[in-house]
Amino acid sequence: LKPLKLSTNTYDDDVLSAGNSIIPTKENATLLMLVRNFELSGALKSMRSLEDRFNRDYHYDWVFLNDLPFTQEFMEATTAMASGNTHYALIPSEDWDRPNWIDEQLFEDRLELLRDRGVLYGGSKSYRNMCRFNSGYFFRQKILDSYDYYFRVEPDVEYFCDFPYDPFKLMRHNKKKYGFVISLYEYEDTITTLWDTVEEYLDTFPDDVAMVNNSYNFITDSGIIGKFSPIIDSNTDYNLCHFWSNFEIGDLNFFRSDRYKRFFDFLDSKGGFHYERWGDAPVHSIAVSLLLNRDEIIHFDELGYFHAPFSTCPTSYYLRLQQRCQCDAQAASNIDISPNSCLMRWWKNGDGKRFLKDNQT
Ligand code: GDP
Numbered sequence: 311l312k313p314l315k316l317s318t319n320t321y322d323d324d325v326l327s328a329g330n331s332i333i334p335t336k337e338n339a340t341l342l343m344l345v346r347n348f349e350l351s352g353a354l355k356s357m358r359s360l361e362d363r364f365n366r367d368y369h370y371d372w373v374f375l376n377d378l379p380f381t382q383e384f385m386e387a388t389t390a391m392a393s394g395n396t397h398y399a400l401i402p403s404e405d406w407d408r409p410n411w412i413d414e415q416l417f418e419d420r421l422e423l424l425r426d427r428g429v430l431y432g433g434s435k436s437y438r439n440m441c442r443f444n445s446g447y448f449f450r451q452k453i454l455d456s457y458d459y460y461f462r463v464e465p466d467v468e469y470f471c472d473f474p475y476d477p478f479k480l481m482r483h484n485k486k487k488y489g490f491v492i493s494l495y496e497y498e499d500t501i502t503t504l505w506d507t508v509e510e511y512l513d514t515f516p517d518d519v520a521m522v523n524n525s526y527n528f529i530t531d532s533g534i535i536g537k538f539s540p541i542i543d544s545n546t547d548y549n550l551c552h553f554w555s556n557f558e559i560g561d562l563n564f565f566r567s568d569r570y571k572r573f574f575d576f577l578d579s580k581g582g583f584h585y586e587r588w589g590d591a592p593v594h595s596i597a598v599s600l601l602l603n604r605d606e607i608i609h610f611d612e613l614g615y616f617h618a619p620f621s622t623c624p625t626s627y628y629l630r631l632q633q634r635c636q637c638d639a640q641a642a643s644n645i646d647i648s649p650n651s652c653l654m655r656w657w658k659n660g661d662g663k664r665f666l667k668d669n670q671t
């Protein structure tokens with residue numbers, strides 16, 4: 311049996327060249343990496359992988375953000391690795407540093423508490439700045455003003471398969487606003503009061519929520535049934551499910567909207583990014599689950615991906631051959647249908663229709 315050759319994923323706005331080959335049009339999008347200078351080798355590894363698997367055919371720009379100035383060495387090496395243009399920006403301190411209304415003593419006490427409890431990054435100040443930045447400020451950076459979509463990339467990740475489509479184009483054509491590959495449970499100790507705050511937000515801004523078809527059911531287990539999971543032990547209706555944000559492809563105009571900013575500002579006003587250790591993953595996930603219709607969220611299940619300690623790999627044997635995947639669907643790190651994964655809950659919630667080849671319908 312020979313695997314079928316995957317038909318080229320083209321769209322009606324792609325252009326036909328004189329030689330009859332199809333030239334894909336580019337979206338108004340960028341690959342985006344928040345990164346530190348000392349992570350250069352990991353940054354190059356991720357870039358090489360994404361360039362090989364996707365961007366070498368498209369040449370999308372890369373944007374790099376940092377709370378400290380990038381070194382010449384960092385900029386030269388990443389520019390050499392990129393097939394598109396590269397841009398570098400310094401994050402203003404007011405978008406990164408701890409706000410001055412955070413109570414110093416309470417902050418130090420809470421750091422110690424979470425550190426002593428052995429919570430991952432529980433004692434880290436910079437990690438908190440990073441999570442708050444990724445929740446409420448990345449999309450406000452001037453350097454992103456001219457783009458509509460971003461694809462978040464982290465150092466030391468790997469993309470296992472050739473992309474069978476341009477995810478930006480797929481998102482625009484199908485009106486998707488947020489895309490993920492892995493979904494799992496959050497550590498409850500990092501977000502002790504997050505859900506109570508979200509409920510307060512819901513009472514305060516009920517009109518902001520997507521009423522028709524949101525994903526509230528995906529992130530909550532108010533009934534008894536959901537509480538049987540061996541993994542979750544949540545003290546609230548939030549079942550701790552979130553999209554892993556080290557991979558995300560999103561619509562910047564959604565994050566730049568007043569609705570999203572009201573959501574972030576409400577959360578931020580409670581100080582939980584610093585007094586606790588609220589992550590940008592649960593914050594983004596709760597926001598898109600409540601504010602978007604569920605078919606505006608897409609699970610990219612054709613894209614193999616690894617960020618320690620978890621991976622995802624297409625289940626279909628032929629798909630793995632067609633996309634030259636270098637991953638083992640049986641690997642111990644594959645989270646897709648393990649008890650740590652929230653994917654089964656997502657399937658139950660439903661992610662709308664798939665439109666992989668909408669040009670052919
Ligand atoms: P983890 O994936 O949750 O274990 O956290 P990472 O250490 O990978 O950090 C998440 C992302 O934020 C990565 O892209 C890091 O490069 C970046 N990052 C984390 N802390 C800082 C920081 O203090 N400054 C900058 N510029 N980037 C950071």
Ligand code: MN
Pocket residue numbers: 464556617
């Ligand atoms: Mn990471």
